[in-house]
Amino acid sequence: MKKTLAIAVSAAMLTGLLSACGGSGTASNGEVNVYNWGEYIDESVLDDFEAQTGIKVNYQYYDSNETMYAMLSGGGAEYDVIIPSDYMIARLISEDMLEPLNFDNIPNFSDIDPELKNPEYDPENLYSVPYMWGLMGVIYNTAMVDEADLGSWDLLWNEKYAGDIVMIDNSRDAIGIALKSLGYSYNTTDETQIVEAVDLLIQQRPILQGYVMDEIFGKLEGGNAAIGTYYYGDYLTMLESNPDLGFYLPEEGTNIYVDAMCIPKGAANKENAEAFINFMCSTEVGLKNCEAIWYSTPLLSVREELDPEVSSDPYAYPGAEILAQCESYAGLPQNILDLYDSEWTRLKSAT
Amino acid sequence: MKHKSLAIPYVGWMALFVVAPLILVVVYAFTTREGGFTLDNFSNMVQYAGVFGRSFLLAFLATLVCILLGYPLALLLAREQSRLRGMAMLLIMLPMWMNFLLRTYSWVFLLERNGFFNTLLETVGLPKLDIIGTPAAVVLGMVYNFLPFMVLPIFSVIEKIDPRVIEAAQDLGANSAQVFRRVIFPLSLPGVLSGVTMVFIPSVSTFVISRLLGGGMNLLLGDLIEMQFLGSAYNPHLGSAISLVMMVIVLVSMGLMNRFGEGEGEAVLL
Structure with missing residues (x-):
């Protein structure tokens, strides 16, 4: 039993080592096209994602939900991950423009604040994973x-x-x-x-x-x-x-508002997109990203790691009185x- | 005419990138979101008369300023035989080596309330210049971006005027004002006409300049059209209809101007 474990561990370490060596070279695991708001990510996490998974990230910006919607409905562009706001997600769902997510590929979803799960804009929480709010x-x-x-x-x-x-x-x-x-x-x-x-x-x-x-x-x-x-x-x-x-x-x-990560209908790299969404929801990445852009994180573990001065800021993490x-x-x-x-x-x- | 086959790539290119999009624009302009035929896109356009008016007015002003600045400059350069000419040409062309958007964006920083010019004016003790977000800033942006398109055609036409024609006028007793008025100016008109076309058309259809320097407050036709395709009011059918009307107006005004130019319009680039 112990021996099997040792072999498994060393095999895992070896693969990790090998993939780490290969990771810095060519990205061979395909790509993921991410379409996000401007000034809304710590761009170094994209490099981290590429290094860790070997998936190449093509990153593009928009400046409003409406621009994003126009690009998406124009049909000329291919995106795998988009990060619209609540009301736009509701519109995209009603127009059948989003792909249901496979949450088996997004285990980090469990870290999302339960208050933000099953929101009004996506009542059964089939299409979206909160990014920031x-x-x-x-x-x-x-x-x-x-x-x-x-x-x-x-x-x-x-x-x-x-x-x-x-x-x-x-x-x-x-x-x-x-x-x-x-x-x-x-x-x-x-x-x-x-x-x-x-x-x-x-x-x-x-x-x-x-x-x-x-x-x-x-x-x-x-x-x-x-x-x-x-x-x-x-x-x-x-x-x-x-x-x-x-x-x-x-x-x-x-x-x-809540901005959440979604996958547009017919995305070419759905599994890579899910891997990206899961990656953005990990504690380490969520913390790094949150400390760069200072929006409120939906990830409970990140909130615990934050400087108490930030996590107790009433405007960033408002109490019931403000929320009302x-x-x-x-x-x-x-x-x-x-x-x-x-x-x-x-x-x-x-x- | 032996090598007609050489024209095939050109015709293919035109069909794909000029004719096909134009057909799409026409189709969109006459249809509704559901695909039915409609004229509503045109009949609703009266409410945008103000935007049409502002676009043509600002483009006209920019063109006028470009002529007033560009013509003397072109004349000076064409008559100047020294090293100054090469240097001046380089200075005129230099900004065009940089991206249009960056050039315009840098004007935002120059003109901002606490931008470069105002900081400079303040240190010298002069009143601040508050033009960012006004039509004046938009015209300034147009003139800055499109002035080379006025200078270069006028320059190349004046430079090609046969010096013997001017000498003949002088021999016949014309003074320099008469030489300019009766010889140089009429001969340079084709250059002016191309310059006007090349400044007026991009000015009337721009949206970047008005968005950045006009603060989103001085909506031009280009902005109105862009809004319908990429912006905050998604309606490609209305956008196509506006584009179509704008194209017709521009074509008609260009046609009138060429007529005005009495057959010297061969030099006009359309």
Whole structure:
């Protein structure tokens, strides 16, 4: 018995050694095409994955769920792993654009926070594995904004800061902010409420410096703009280069989102994709990634390993009181999605 | 005409990369998401009149600035026989060796509120220049990116003017202003026309410049079309219809301009 074990162990070690030697050479185990948000991974983990598995990673970025959706439905591009947000996953599931995952290949799924399993956007948890989650809020420059003006989404409409405000450049978030500040739900299907929200955004246009996504890093870090809305994890990243920045959750309530890893229908390298998803959920990789991008991790073991100062941060790992004020985006019916598209065009083309 | 077969790769290339996409655009423009025939994509376009207006206005301004800056420069270079010419040509071409996106992006850093120019102005004690996110910044970006396309055709046309024609005008008693007005300028018009085409068309259809320098606030036709294909409002049918209308308008205005150029349009690159 002992002898068999010894042989097995040494055989395992030998293979490990051999594969380690081979790993640095050519990647012979195929490839995996990963399509993720910009500024949303510690890129060194991709090298780690290649070294460990011999699977070559082709990595590409998008800057909004809508861009990702357009690329996917255009059909011209091949991806094996995508990382959309909750509401977009719901849409992809309803349009039959995702492949069910084989969780036997993703044993690390057991480490995911049970609170995040079987979410509303994927009720039976067949298609997605949470990647990161967090809260959206207002980021402002403490040197440029009066403390008395903070607290509400109204700051983004405050004419005192005309020319210093940047607004988020995608329909769901921007219209969502307007809906919340009017006291409506993010997931309203009342067309008049959505039109009213877009009218509010049109009123805001004259005092904006611009609509931005990841350009917000340069805008706020360099003091080129004073106020913007983005994700708490990105705020922590910006804070490293500009200590004057502050963050708050608006009192009307805000968005809690989950971005999860999925495999698009007909992906060519499904098993490699599952291996990648499993790899991203391991404690070591999850910790490295989390400490680079500062979003909230869904992995329980990683949360334990984090600096207590981080894991007890109420905005990164909010308690029940904050969570009660948060609403996540749900999937919307097709007629409302069409309305979002045409209303967004109306906003952007307003003169 | 013996080697007609030599044209086959060219015709194949055109069919695959010019004609086929155009057919797709036409098909998309007249259909709905479900595949049925519709004219709604066109009838709904009235609401984008403002975007059309802004695109053509900004492209027109950029072209005008390019002529005003580019013509004297081209004239100067074409008449200059010294080493200066080679040097100046190099300076004009140099930025084009770098990627278009990077060049435009670097202007963002130059023009930002706390960017290079404003830091410089502030140290000297001058008021800050607040043009990022305005139409002025978009026009600046267009002029910067497309000026070489105005200078080079004008330069090559003026350079080829037979010096004997100018000497003849001088012998007949024309002063230098008259030589320019009656000889050089009319002869250089084909160059100006190609320059206008090569500046106006990319300006009217750009989306990168307006996105980066206009802060996403100065939506141009290119942005509107890009939004329908890759951006936050997915509707390729509307996008195709807008593209089609834009192409027709551009073709018509180019046609009118060539007519205006009185048959000297052979030099115009379309």
